[in-house]
Amino acid sequence: MRDKSRLTEKESIKLTITRNLDCNLIRYKEVESEVKWVEQKHDALLAEREGIFISSKKMKMELEVVGKEWIEYEANAKAAEAE
Template sequence: MGERLKELADRASKAVHEKTRLTAKESIKLTITRNLDHNTTRYNEVKSEVKRVEQKLAALLAEQKDIFRSSKGMRMELEALGKEWAEFEAKAKAAEEEEKSVEAEWGRMKDLMSFIKGMI
């Protein structure tokens, strides 16, 4: 009977010990579950933010590409104008001289008309 009593006490001690271990394991499980839930939520938030940043980056890259293309076209136009600039200046100078010539001729015609009017 003494042995049975000792065996019963050992079994009870083991049961209490196992119950204590189970409680500790449950606490660890709850902590890990809470941390996992937090990580999952944060992962999804970061994933959404990354998607938003990727979309913004794609839009900026497209804008940069358009600006580059547009700038390249403007540069080509500017170079073409530069090649023709001397010709434009020469034509503008000739037009200025023609304008002066027309002005002078008009002045002479006005004088002639005034002279003719004075004779009539």
């Protein structure tokens, strides 16, 4: 009788551990999926940031060129006005 009781107890423990293991595996897969999504989002944000940086750098260079040309055009406009 005692052995039968121990066997039942061990079976209960085994089922509990198996159930917990299954739950952990399911949650692990969910977390892994979330991590992949976050990594993809992170990569997309990094790419967007790089694009913004490059675009801003080009605009700054264009602005500097326009600023230099502005001085020349302004001087020409004043000279034409004076004539």
